[in-house]
Amino acid sequence: MHDREDKEVTAFVRARYGSLLRTAFLLCGDRGKAEDLVQTTLAKTVVAWPRLQRSEAVDHYVRRILVNTFVTWRRRRSWWEQPLVRLVESQARDEYVGVEQRDLLRRALDGLPVRQRAAVVLRFYEDLSEQDTAHVLGCSVGTVKSLSSRGLQTLRKQWVEADAVDDQEVRYA
Amino acid sequence: MHNMAELRDGLADLAESVVPTEGYEGKIVRRADRRRGRRRIAAGAAAAVCLAVLVTMFRVVGFASAPQLAAPAPDGPFLGWSPVGDVDAGLVREASSVWDRTNSAGPHTDVRALVATRHPRLRSTVVVLQGYDKQGDARLAFFTGDSGAADALRMRVDRPAPDPVKTQVISLVSPRLSGAAGEVSNDSWGTYAIALAMPGVTAVRVSSTAVDSEMIQEPDGPTSRLVVQRFPIAATAQTTTIAGFIKPKRPFASVTKVFEVPGEDGVDGDARAVPAEVVGRNGQQIIVAFPKDQGVRQGQLAVVAEGLVGRVTAVDAVRGEATVDLITSTGFAGQVYTNISNVPGSVRGTGGKLVMEDVPADGEVYQTNRVLMPDPSQQSNQVGAVTIGRAFADKAAGATTVELTPTADLANLTRLSIMTPSAP
Numbered sequence: 285m286h287d288r289e290d291k292e293v294t295a296f297v298r299a300r301y302g303s304l305l306r307t308a309f310l311l312c313g314d315r316g317k318a319e320d321l322v323q324t325t326l327a328k329t330v331v332a333w334p335r336l337q338r339s340e341a342v343d344h345y346v347r348r349i350l351v352n353t354f355v356t357w358r359r360r361r362s363w364w365e366q367p368l369v370r371l372v373e374s375q376a377r378d379e380y381v382g383v384e385q386r387d388l389l390r391r392a393l394d395g396l397p398v399r400q401r402a403a404v405v406l407r408f409y410e411d412l413s414e415q416d417t418a419h420v421l422g423c424s425v426g427t428v429k430s431l432s433s434r435g436l437q438t439l440r441k442q443w444v445e446a447d448a449v450d451d452q453e454v455r456y457a
Numbered sequence: 458m459h460n461m462a463e464l465r466d467g468l469a470d471l472a473e474s475v476v477p478t479e480g481y482e483g484k485i486v487r488r489a490d491r492r493r494g495r496r497r498i499a500a501g502a503a504a505a506v507c508l509a510v511l512v513t514m515f516r517v518v519g520f521a522s523a524p525q526l527a528a529p530a531p532d533g534p535f536l537g538w539s540p541v542g543d544v545d546a547g548l549v550r551e552a553s554s555v556w557d558r559t560n561s562a563g564p565h566t567d568v569r570a571l572v573a574t575r576h577p578r579l580r581s582t583v584v585v586l587q588g589y590d591k592q593g594d595a596r597l598a599f600f601t602g603d604s605g606a607a608d609a610l611r612m613r614v615d616r617p618a619p620d621p622v623k624t625q626v627i628s629l630v631s632p633r634l635s636g637a638a639g640e641v642s643n644d645s646w647g648t649y650a651i652a653l654a655m656p657g658v659t660a661v662r663v664s665s666t667a668v669d670s671e672m673i674q675e676p677d678g679p680t681s682r683l684v685v686q687r688f689p690i691a692a693t694a695q696t697t698t699i700a701g702f703i704k705p706k707r708p709f710a711s712v713t714k715v716f717e718v719p720g721e722d723g724v725d726g727d728a729r730a731v732p733a734e735v736v737g738r739n740g741q742q743i744i745v746a747f748p749k750d751q752g753v754r755q756g757q758l759a760v761v762a763e764g765l766v767g768r769v770t771a772v773d774a775v776r777g778e779a780t781v782d783l784i785t786s787t788g789f790a791g792q793v794y795t796n797i798s799n800v801p802g803s804v805r806g807t808g809g810k811l812v813m814e815d816v817p818a819d820g821e822v823y824q825t826n827r828v829l830m831p832d833p834s835q836q837s838n839q840v841g842a843v844t845i846g847r848a849f850a851d852k853a854a855g856a857t858t859v860e861l862t863p864t865a866d867l868a869n870l871t872r873l874s875i876m877t878p879s880a881p
Binding site: 294297298301302305306307309310315318319322323324326327328330331385386389390393404405408409411436439 | 461464465467468469470471472473474475476477478481482484485486488489491492493496
């Protein structure tokens with residue numbers, strides 16, 4: 285009985301680890317912390333596995349644990365380094381535009397409040413519906429709309445600012 | 458990033474760069490094991506805390522099951538109770554000597570004391586002994602001091618030893634406990650009740666319906682198994698109730714009543730109460746059955762603890778039955794007086810109510826004042842006078858009548874006592 289459960293849970297971990305790691309990375313913006321987050325999430329899932337087997341929404345459960353753990357960790361300031369001031373640095377010119385774009389997006393995501401960031405990642409990376417996102421975040425659909433909208437607004441603003449810096453740097457170069 | 462598609466692509470592109478490192482399964486399993494261990498420890502600690510809280514609650518707050526009174530093993534035919542307080546060996550010797558001299562049943566052997574002490578409320582000594590008489594019968598005797606003879610011990614009652622298994626309390630109630638043998642106290646508060654409860658009882662309450670102001674010992678208060686209570690001279694064993702309580706030695710534990718019994722009498726000169734059972738009701742009369750050859754006569758009073766029920770009007774000695782006129786019946790009448798102020802008058806039943814008449818116009822009778830009827834079986838109008846009722850309302854100025862409310866529940870009578878003179 286236990287062997288069968290072990291096999292099932294191991295298979296589940298292997299199947300989901302990669303995708304969860306990517307989502308975790310988008311949430312926290314750091315590979316090391318993303319691994320930590322996913323491993324904690326899956327450890328909780330392993331402990332709860334006998335109970336979860338009777339539930340069909342294992343993925344929902346795991347996603348919810350991931351987001352909740354992330355939000356909880358962010359609230360514990362000791363775990364998360366908080367910048368004292370925003371560092372405005374000029375963008376190093378990169379010959380690879382893709383790399384620059386990724387860097388810009390990562391910085392923009394870092395600037396979002398934790399729940400806005402989670403809403404944006406769930407809606408636009410995980411492609412969850414507003415209903416499912418609300419379920420994972422444990423809030424109403426209206427709150428999801430609000431969080432997503434404000435998150436997108438902030439991303440756009442930071443994107444425009446970054447473009448402006450690029451333009452100026454090009455102009456004065 | 459100016460539209461959603463760009464954002465989706467950007468996020469996918471950003472996440473794509475992250476690839477799992479080797480060995481993550483082992484790390485997850487180790488974390489899961491640590492989490493299980495912590496959860497077990499937390500669950501164990503929580504269970505221990507809950508258990509501790511429950512145990513504390515049961516022990517401290519006293520939510521345990523109702524405490525039981527464990528009867529001590531009988532000492533042969535005698536009560537196997539330990540003595541109350543310190544037993545004065547000199548008093549025991551003196552009481553044994555008095556016991557042997559007082560009647561022809563001595564000498565007594567195997568004498569053991571339940572009480573042998575000086576009691577402040579009685580302002581005298583109290584001794585209770587058990588022993589065999591010369592016929593080998595187990596007996597129990599009460600002794601108290603004679604205030605008129607330098608507190609010399611007098612035997613007040615000598616009874617067969619009570620059931621050593623079922624008995625929870627022994628008592629003696631009489632107005633003849635402080636003077637010479639058979640002599641009624643001159644004090645208006647000269648009736649004493651002595652009650653001795655079995656070991657394990659933590660409080661004893663002795664109360665009498667002959668007292669207007671409730672004189673009930675506080676069950677939570679410091680007391681002992683021996684209680685000596687002083688009552689008005691009208692109090693008798695029939696109007697006295699003895700209750701025993703136990704309280705576990707826990708803070709906040711509730712007190713549980715373990716027995717409530719009427720007082721016991723039997724002192725020479727006391728009126729004797731003949732127990733009777735109500736076997737029929739005939740309008741304003743009741744028919745009672747009593748043990749034969751008990752000296753029940755016409756004109757004797759029928760009482761319960763709360764007060765007077767009626768008067769015996771006919772006796773069928775052969776069948777052991779008596780007819781009792783209820784106090785509210787039209788045939789009932791008699792002389793009475795108020796407990797406070799001693800205002801005289803007469804009472805008469807009206808067929809449903811009870812009226813006090815012939816009250817002096819200047820006599821003061823107020824609502825709830827207790828009205829007493831002398832017992833013809835007693836030595837005087839005051840000794841053992843029975844409460845017949847209480848004034849229903851204040852007597853109007855100049856009026857000579859006042860309605861009374863009977864203190865006994867006449868509608869629900871099952872047992873009563875017929876008061877007979879001391880000598881049958």
